[in-house]
Amino acid sequence: MAHKILVLNGPNLNLLGTREPEVYGTDTLDDIVGDLRKLAEGQGIELRDYQSNSEGALIDALHEARGWAAGVVFNPGAFTHTSVALRDAISATELPVVETHLSNVHAREEFRHHSYISAVCVGVVAGFGRESYRLAFDALISHLQ
Ligand code: DQA
Numbered sequence: 828m829a830h831k832i833l834v835l836n837g838p839n840l841n842l843l844g845t846r847e848p849e850v851y852g853t854d855t856l857d858d859i860v861g862d863l864r865k866l867a868e869g870q871g872i873e874l875r876d877y878q879s880n881s882e883g884a885l886i887d888a889l890h891e892a893r894g895w896a897a898g899v900v901f902n903p904g905a906f907t908h909t910s911v912a913l914r915d916a917i918s919a920t921e922l923p924v925v926e927t928h929l930s931n932v933h934a935r936e937e938f939r940h941h942s943y944i945s946a947v948c949v950g951v952v953a954g955f956g957r958e959s960y961r962l963a964f965d966a967l968i969s970h971l972q
Contacts, residue, residue, distance in 0.1 A: 836878040837885055841856060843855050903944060907928070927959050927960055949967070
C-alpha cells in the first residue's frame with residue numbers, strides 16, 4: 828500500500844551534527860532524513876520533511892498534513908515538554924504520530940521526563956540516536972498496514 832509520510836522536526840534540530848554531540852551524536856538532520864528517504868523509496872512511500880524552530884509553524888505543518896499524509900514521525904524537541912498547543916494539534920488532525928527522540932529523555936533531567944504529546948501519539952521511540960528515526964518510521968508503517 829502506498830503511503831505518504833511527514834517527518835517533522837522541532838526546535839534546534841537543524842543544528843544536529845554540532846549541537847551537544849555527546850548527547851545527540853554527530854549526524855546531521857540531513858543524514859537522518861536521508862536514511863528515511865532511502866527506506867521510503869525502497870517501499871514506494873512518499874516522504875516529505877520539514878523542520879522549524881517555531882511552535883506555530885509546526886502546528887501549521889500538522890494541520891496541512893491532515894490533507895495529504897497518512898502519518899507523521901515527529902521529534903518536537905523541547906516543545907515535547909512544554910506545548911499543550913502541539914498536543915491539541917495532534918489530537919485535532921487525528922493522524923497517527925510517532926513521538927521520536929534521539930536521546931533517552933527519561934535518563935536525563937527531570938523536566939524532560941514529562942511529554943505533553945505522548946498520550947495522543949500511537950507510540951514513542953527514544954534513546955537510539957539516529958536509529959530512533961528508523962525505528963519510528965518502521966513502526967509507523969507497520970501501524971498503517
Ligand atoms: C530531543 C529531547 C528533548 O528533550 C530536547 O529538548 C531536544 C531533543 C531528542 O531528540 O532527544 O531538543 O527531542
